[in-house]
Amino acid sequence: MSKINIPRWNHKFMSLIENVKIIGIRNSIYLSYSSIIILVLIFGYFVSYFEYLPFDPEDLDLDYILSPPLTDGHILGTDYLGRDTFSRLILGIEAYLVPSIVAVIIAIFWGIITAVASIFTHKRVTRTLSMINDSILAMPKLVLLFLVIAIFDPNIFYIMIVIGISNIPSVAQLLTAKIDLLKERSFIDSAIASGISYHSIILKHILWSNCRVILFSQSAFIMGEAILMEASLSYLGFGVQEPTPSWGNMVQSGSNYLLQGDLWSSTIPALAIMLVLSAFYLLSYTVSRVLERRH
Amino acid sequence: MNEVPLLKVSNLSVNFYNSENIDVVSALSDISFSLAQKQCLGIIGESGSGKSVTLLSLLGLMNTAPGITSGTIEFSRDDTTINLLENLDNYPLHDIGSISSIVQRQFNRRKEQLNKNFQAIRGKQISIIFQNPKLAFNPYYSIGHQICEMIQLHTDINSEEKVKAKALSWLERVGMDDPEARFYNNPYGLSGGLCQRAMIAMALASEPSLLIADEPTTGLDTILQRNILNLLHDLQQELSLSMIIVSHDLKVIQTLCKDVLVYHSGMIIEKGTTKQVLASSENKHPYTRQLIQCELNSVCLAGDILIQNVDNGGCPYYYSCDEITSRISKTCAQSNPSLHNIDDDHAIRCWKYHDI
Ligand SMILES: Nc1ncnc2c1ncn2[C@@H]1O[C@H](COP(=O)(O)OP(=O)(O)OP(=O)(O)O)[C@@H](O)[C@H]1O
Numbered sequence: 001m002s003k004i005n006i007p008r009w010n011h012k013f014m015s016l017i018e019n020v021k022i023i024g025i026r027n028s029i030y031l032s033y034s035s036i037i038i039l040v041l042i043f044g045y046f047v048s049y050f051e052y053l054p055f056d057p058e059d060l061d062l063d064y065i066l067s068p069p070l071t072d073g074h075i076l077g078t079d080y081l082g083r084d085t086f087s088r089l090i091l092g093i094e095a096y097l098v099p100s101i102v103a104v105i106i107a108i109f110w111g112i113i114t115a116v117a118s119i120f121t122h123k124r125v126t127r128t129l130s131m132i133n134d135s136i137l138a139m140p141k142l143v144l145l146f147l148v149i150a151i152f153d154p155n156i157f158y159i160m161i162v163i164g165i166s167n168i169p170s171v172a173q174l175l176t177a178k179i180d181l182l183k184e185r186s187f188i189d190s191a192i193a194s195g196i197s198y199h200s201i202i203l204k205h206i207l208w209s210n211c212r213v214i215l216f217s218q219s220a221f222i223m224g225e226a227i228l229m230e231a232s233l234s235y236l237g238f239g240v241q242e243p244t245p246s247w248g249n250m251v252q253s254g255s256n257y258l259l260q261g262d263l264w265s266s267t268i269p270a271l272a273i274m275l276v277l278s279a280f281y282l283l284s285y286t287v288s289r290v291l292e293r294r295h
Numbered sequence: 296m297n298e299v300p301l302l303k304v305s306n307l308s309v310n311f312y313n314s315e316n317i318d319v320v321s322a323l324s325d326i327s328f329s330l331a332q333k334q335c336l337g338i339i340g341e342s343g344s345g346k347s348v349t350l351l352s353l354l355g356l357m358n359t360a361p362g363i364t365s366g367t368i369e370f371s372r373d374d375t376t377i378n379l380l381e382n383l384d385n386y387p388l389h390d391i392g393s394i395s396s397i398v399q400r401q402f403n404r405r406k407e408q409l410n411k412n413f414q415a416i417r418g419k420q421i422s423i424i425f426q427n428p429k430l431a432f433n434p435y436y437s438i439g440h441q442i443c444e445m446i447q448l449h450t451d452i453n454s455e456e457k458v459k460a461k462a463l464s465w466l467e468r469v470g471m472d473d474p475e476a477r478f479y480n481n482p483y484g485l486s487g488g489l490c491q492r493a494m495i496a497m498a499l500a501s502e503p504s505l506l507i508a509d510e511p512t513t514g515l516d517t518i519l520q521r522n523i524l525n526l527l528h529d530l531q532q533e534l535s536l537s538m539i540i541v542s543h544d545l546k547v548i549q550t551l552c553k554d555v556l557v558y559h560s561g562m563i564i565e566k567g568t569t570k571q572v573l574a575s576s577e578n579k580h581p582y583t584r585q586l587i588q589c590e591l592n593s594v595c596l597a598g599d600i601l602i603q604n605v606d607n608g609g610c611p612y613y614y615s616c617d618e619i620t621s622r623i624s625k626t627c628a629q630s631n632p633s634l635h636n637i638d639d640d641h642a643i644r645c646w647k648y649h650d651i
């Protein structure tokens with residue numbers, strides 16, 4: 001538990017510096033790093049969505065094969081077919097951003113349903129749901145992934161659905177543990193007794209006020225995991241397929257030329273993966289430290 | 296005075312499954328009492344005798360099967376009387392004694408029905424102060440926020456500033472040391488006494504006609520206890536509230552309440568006006584007498600009240616009773632006495648006062 005005791009910051013205007021003081025310098029740095037990376041990511045997504053890329057990412061330019069960064073307008077260099085790495089990097093965001101969000105939504109949504117059902121429905125529903133969770137837990141993630149890849153085409157959305165489903169149990173367990181703690185207190189009873197409606201109790205008094213730390217940090221964590229999975233599978237050739245760029249298959253195609261001394265076309269996407277992953281994992285870690293209050 | 300009582304509970308019975316979920320234990324049996332408008336009713340009795348369960352039943356907060364199994368709770372407001380346990384008979388709990396899915400399903404329907412019946416009075420008409428105020432607040436919101444929520448939910452005030460002003464005035468009224476600052480305090484940042492005051496403010500913010508307080512002074516020092524009780528007393532007079540107070544402190548009951556119920560093992564063993572029950576007159580249930588003696592002498596010469604055998608059909612107080620005479624000893628061991636009126640409004644559940 002963090003030792004920082006955050007006074008109420010919602011009602012009183014506080015300068016940026018004061019905020020930093022409260023959160024702690026380290027946490028502020030982590031938070032700003034994560035938010036900058038994530039904002040850049042979202043910005044990049046829209047740039048590629050509206051096709052404002054500096055080069056056509058599929059455009060072969062055989063004069064500039066494997067050129068290092070800053071060669072004639074290719075800011076980050078080119079790959080083995082002379083395609084612009086920077087443009088492909090930006091287009092590559094598309095490969096995982098929305099699918100990962102789908103994974104997060106699946107995990108969080110079902111996690112919430114399972115956890116909330118444990119308070120408000122009767123034992124049989126709860127038992128069935130936890131049985132489903134246990135069977136998901138019993139299945140190794142990778143086996144499940146390869147199963148899905150073998151049955152369906154290597155479609156990124158199927159993969160993300162599997163990732164989402166495989167993360168349901170951990171979200172559900174965390175939430176259930178938290179809600180069990182809350183049930184020990186009489187405040188749920190007290191809220192019912194004071195006539196607050198059930199959906200307001202569930203949404204506001206349980207999920208939003210008491211579980212949002214778990215929800216936020218888990219979302220960021222699952223997001224990170226989904227991105228990592230996408231990159232790994234694409235690297236192995238099971239995810240997004242060439243010529244559609246994804247950071248994983250960019251690393252893969254570049255790595256063939258690594259030994260020749262052409263570092264850039266594989267290290268740049270690898271670096272990008274690392275930055276984004278660390279942003280999400282740090283966010284997950286910092287959110288729980290900053291929002292967790294003593295109570 | 297033939298006024299309709301605000302609250303009339305008749306034959307209320309509540310059951311729970313025991314820890315192994317196979318047997319049913321009775322938490323309350325055959326509870327009947329009524330509470331007149333603007334009156335205060337006290338409940339005393341030993342720990343585990345079902346006082347809290349009674350209060351929770353009045354708000355339909357039974358979370359485990361079988362819960363309320365019989366009885367009526369009639370609540371009157373503005374010349375209309377509603378039975379809060381209406382339509383529960385439509386979902387009978389068959390085969391009590393073994394937990395089966397039928398019972399569970401019926402219980403869920405009953406719970407829905409209960410919620411439907413009680414939704415109109417929860418908060419609006421009846422507010423409750425829980426045994427431990429710190430646990431009864433949502434730990435993440437400031438107390439001001441939670442009081443405002445009550446005001447918005449249950450009164451006509453809707454402009455945000457007015458709601459806040461009202462909440463502040465409540466905090467002021469219950470004697471918060473610094474309402475403006477405390478408004479933003481989280482519950483864990485308050486001392487026990489302040490938290491209890493905040494709880495009272497929250498309970499009253501919805502302007503109910505009945506306030507239920509479950510041991511409102513437990514865990515507070517003596518001076519604070521007095522303060523809180525004085526506050527409750529003043530508020531009751533001022534807002535013409537009805538109140539039900541559970542307390543272990545007989546003096547409290549004596550000063551605040553007109554009527555009193557004495558509980559023992561899920562039953563009312565004595566009821567009457569405070570004067571009749573707590574005065575040192577002769578006619579009294581042995582348990583009440585013991586209670587009063589303990590209070591006066593602070594040295595308790597009671598028998599071992601841990602040994603209880605309710606199932607043998609005898610008087611539940613049989614094993615700790617020191618007033619069994621040879622005339623009644625056999626009956627005491629064999630059957631449970633019924634409440635016997637020995638005076639107007641004064642009833643005692645003891646064979647001593649029956650003609651046998
Ligand atoms: N949800 C429940 N499930 C099973 N048994 C329960 C439940 N709630 C209460 N009981 C039982 O009902 C009995 C009465 O409990 P209750 O809380 O009303 O006691 P009390 O008179 O308020 O005691 P105290 O003075 O300690 O608060 C106890 O024996 C308790 O074990």
Ligand code: SF4
Pocket residue numbers: 580581582610611612613614616617618619620623627632644645646647
């Ligand atoms: S009925 Fe008998 S055992 Fe019970 S309280 Fe009266 S005298 Fe005691």
Ligand SMILES: [Mg+2]
Pocket residue numbers: 346347348426509
């Ligand atoms: Mg109690």
